[in-house]
Amino acid sequence: MSISAAMVKDLREKTGAGMMDCKKALIETDGDMEAAVDWLRAKGISKADKKAGRTAAEGLVGVAADGESAVVVEVNSETDFVARNDAFQTIVRDVAKAALGTDGSVEAVSAAMIGDKTVAATITDAIGNIGENMAFRRSAKLSVDNGVVATYVHNAVADNLGKLGVLVALNSTGKADVLQSIGRQVAMHVAATNPLALKAEDVDADVAERERNVFIEQARESGKPEAIIEKMVEGRMRKFYEEVVLLSQAFVMNPDLTVGAAVKAAEAEAGAPIEITGFVRFQLGEGIEKEASDFAAEVAAVAKG
Known part of the structure; x- marks a missing residue:
């Protein structure tokens, strides 16, 4: 072609x-x-x-939490100047708070109320008032039956507002303060490492297959026999999973432990088993x-x- x-x-x-x-x-x-x-x-x-x-778009990522649930939202603006505007920051904070009462989908959050207006109408009105195009781009919500959903905003420009926000859900009947502490540490880890999935089996099959195919081609460039190539590929796939799967990654707070092992170690202080059930990471403008x-x-x- x-x-x-x-x-x-x-x-x-x-x-x-x-x-x-x-x-x-x-x-x-x-x-x-x-x-x-x-x-x-x-x-x-x-x-x-x-x-x-x-990252290519301007605006802010905002988070809000009520203990067993938390949300993260992204609202975009044309310039960083507007993102530093108090009025814009209030809108993003209000959108996050409104999202807490929904299932976290864009449709539900857009229809949620901020005062007497929907989120969608609030942003539309703000475009006229602030004089710059803006958009509510995406949102996500995590909840647990028992435990906490910890939050973290990297380089926050104001309370719960910044360029990168993370949620980590921990299911446990343990002490809430301990869960919040380890949860925040894991959220900071997620911000730093951007894992693809919680567990190896959660990695998208197409992504894993693409990596395998790349590793096969790289190994074949060495000119080694197929039997050796197969072992090389399997070793590289194990390394791949260690690098992209949250529970298998070396914990940034203590690289001698994996994230999974660090959470396990926190169980004694928490007084109950702890299970990470999910995480969300929003970086401003990623994919645009x-x-x-x-x-x-x-x-x-x-x-x-």
Whole structure:
């Protein structure tokens, strides 16, 4: 198929690889963007596997909690200047509080009331008052029957408001203060490491398969026999799970323990078993791309190549 300059530019932004490498990857994979990303990774060319999810939008992430439930919301604005505005911060805080009384879905939160107006209407009115476009983008809620849902906001600009918010649900009949303490530590860990899943079996099958395929291609580049390649791949998959699964990750507060082991160790002080049942991590603007800088010269060079 024909490989357009726009496709090459998109792949370059996702991977950080050079324009000519991106064009070759797209040619080799018949224009399949995901396959091209994997092709570059297998060749050791990709410089930033996760650039596709870089932070690009302005606004704030807000959290609210009532013990056994907590929510996290994201409200976007056009500029960081507006995000530092007291009126905008009040709106985000009110949206989070309103979300606590819902199931946490975008639809339910949008219809929830802030005073005598819905969340959706409140934001619409604010656009006219503040003079900048803004949007309620997403929300999530975690609840437990017994225990706590701990929250953490990284680099908070105000109470419960910042650029990155985390919820961690702990099911336990143990002491609430101990649960809040270990829960907050785990939430800080999640903020730092951005795990893909709670347990290995929760990792998306397609994601795991993509990683395996990349590892296979990388191992084959070594020229070793298939039997050795298989062992190499299995070892790399174990390492992959250790790096992306929350309970298996080295705990940032004590790297000698995994997160799972650290939570287990807290059970004695809590006086009851503790189970992490879920987590949510919202980083402002992740998955939204800013307008890229001008690559005209590079694109022209590729188009002529």
